[in-house]
Amino acid sequence: MTAAVNPKKLIKGGLHDWEVVIGMEIHAQVTSRSKLFSGASTEFGGEPNDHVSLVDAAMPGMLPVINEECVAQAVRTGLGLKAQINHRSVFDRKNYFYPDLPQGYQISQFKDPIVGEGEVLVDLPEGETITVGIERLHLEQDAGKSLHDQNPTQSFVDLNRSGVALMEIVSRPDLRSSEEARAYVTKLRTILRYLGTCDGDMEKGSLRADVNVSVRKPGDPLGTRCEIKNVNSIRFIGQAIEVEARRQIAIIEDGGTISQETRLFDPGKGETRSMRSKEEAHDYRYFPDPDLLPLEFDQAYVDALAEGLPELPDAKKARFIESYGLSPYDAGVLIAERASADYFEAVAKGRDGKAAANWVINELFGRLNKEGHSIETSPVSADQLGAIVDLIGEGVISGKIAKDLFEVVWSEGGDPREIVESRGMKQVTDTGAIEAAVDEIIAKNPDKVQQAREKPTLLGWFVGQTMKATGGKANPAAVNALLKAKLGIE
């Protein structure tokens, strides 16, 4: 991407402004029941080494067999990233020694990945949308875990994760701020969750990021980058970029140069520190894994998977704007999670889309956030919320009463219509009853009547009084009309 430099995104150094350039490698755990090359379960947790096959433990003579579901998931993800799907890809061995890497090599894809170039559209809070290029996506095995805190003199190894399928999604260096980086990961996670190809749960390690950061003066060629390994939350990604960019700027402004290296982010200390330099970098001695044939499939296979894809976030957002008349912002909020979007659509079905969006975003989401609920565990169902919206639309209850009704449904449950009926929450539309109240207020406040005739905005005071007198149940439209007529205000 060669977008013009946005001055707002520059970082102020001591001497001048700096542009930070960020590229990311996201490791997303593939949602599948078994591992990439063995039949062992991918279930999270369990006792150490519960989910380990002979292949995962690299026993002599064991051979990998590709899990077709993982291949399908990678293709689905590629389609979701609007990327080139490679009909022929090759698994390579990445060789290095580590106790939690039983084979002594990781099976990955080096030269010929399963997915090539694609893109992700990322909406930024100020309403700007950027396009982030995807360089490639490849499948690879996860390693096990070394446990250093179980014994005073020895380290233990847990191979439950050994061999679990990961998708490494490599972006182009198209990101220009920590905010963009966070928005990119958030959007990518949304896409993966829509596709059902990765649960995106960063706490469980299902999504981790290696972040490449460099800085330059605007317009200069790319600076030397440092890779920050294994950052495991969106917040930390933002923090790591900020501190790393500032570290690099300070060095350069002091007359130093950046050396290419791998660094680790320490959230506790708020700093990155060197893990290994370029000179210490491993020579992984990649070569095609002779135990596995090249992975080949035809376009019909890809087409069949494409047909089964759900509607993706960008398409859904466009449709929400188009069909429900929502603002891009509201549509963006609703589609962030597939479950929220589904909930909204269930509420909006056959109703006013804007009203439904207002209720879902302002009342429901607000309340869910406050109480720490997710949309899946919402105490108010889409049917219930839909009924509340209906009751407003039908003029049975006012907006204010509706909020009380929402409270009742939230805490006690039940059919909103019955609640309105049984608790007498119905709006008074009987003009006779409203008229009596209006007449009484006009009679008691002749001075206000006079003022209102001169300054029609004072109508609001009369409306308030009338609502108070009717216990909030009067139909506001009817109250307005009556007052205007009685006071002679146009």
Added chain:
Amino acid sequence: MTHLNELTLAEARDGLKAKDFSATDLAKAHLSAIEAARGLNAYLLETPERALQMAEVSDAKIASGEARPLEGLPLGVKDLFCTHGVITTAGSKILEGFQPHYESAVTHNLWRDGAVMLGKLNLDEFAMGSSNETSAYGDVVSPWRRAGSDTKLVPGGSSGGSAAAVAAHLCLGATATDTGGSIRQPAAFTGTVGIKPTYGRCSRWGTVAYASSLDQAGPIARTVRDCAILLGSMSGADARDTTCADLAVPDFEAAVARGVKGLTIGIPKEYRVEGMSAEIQALWDKGAAMLKDAGATIREISLPHTRYALPAYYIVAPAEASSNLARYDGVRYGLRVPGKDIAGMYENTRAAGFGREVKRRIMIGTYVLSAGYYDAYYVRAQKIRTLIKRDFEEAYASGIDAILTPATPSAAFGIGEKGSGDPVEMYLQDVFTITVNMAGLPGISVPAGLDAQGLPLGLQLIGRPFDEETLFAAAQVIETAAGRTRLPTAWWA
């Protein structure tokens, strides 16, 4: 009557069927022969209890008329095949005492068909060697001697234990593996028959890997027919090995009697290597004449890239080996030598656990895969491999049905005679066999005569992919014409 262990596998099968003797008798005859031949060091581990147990089951099956194809036939197993509950070492110290919890696909198939396991056979460490001298558990001594000499000779390698045991009647047949000639060269040295089937014919699952793209299991036995019978059981599709062909197994034994009438046999001129002995040349000519007499057409062909095969092999095989052997790190199984930290433990374990030749190949492999050398070595070797394969494809496309070559450049040599200074001297042993692995083709070695010193010499037949049947047919013609090789005397017993 001959000793039961001196029968061919087919004869023993028929004898059991006719109830001339029992499976237990047959097993016992072998067990006592093995005991008497310990000086050959062919068996790393004898499993007499298991053998007798299996024989007992076989006898029951025979009695109840439920005999399986290999019922009661005692076999030896190269110690590269993992055997459930039976120590498997790959001839290496690094796997000393390793007891697998699983059975290799090939041995599983043999036991499924009723064969009886006698024990585990010696081999070059991780199948790296051509004389069985790299085994961490001592050299195997060939049952053959030069006329009038008691010099100890090598049985060839890496399947040296398999070849020696078959030749010395210590089993009816044996499993073996061949990465560059490890079945065919020892078979040629010991007057036995060995076939390396097409890559993908036998599953590699559960066989300790040396070079995955070249490794292939096959049998060594005393006759062509015996090899055909064994291969029929050993091979077959296996979903656990994605490089294993999803093909039905033909009736190999039926192919043995087919003859070669109407076949065209190619004689590749590039195999007439510099310095080839007159004896080998004469043997080769004799083999061609035998096939011609049986009705085949003999035609000279060209396989122009032959001379690059050996150097390319010594890039590809060590490259794969350097990665395949990375799992022997002392962390999970086998030998562990403590160190001051994890890297120290790796270094100490691998220093003590691997022998000289294995270390050499790991280093070569690591080197050729390194950044900056990969293109110059590994990539070029793969290109050569493609060219070698194409040479064969063109020959077969021109109407050739099988190719006849010598199996080895010479007869067996003495223990310690070769390769101690220059390893290439040993690597040259595989000059005729290695192209076959590089191209993934089937190749069979069949005895065709004795040299001037009375040692066996073999010829090799190379076939089209998955056409082992033609090889059995042609090899049988040579076996019939040359007569079966007989061991002079059991000097070791």
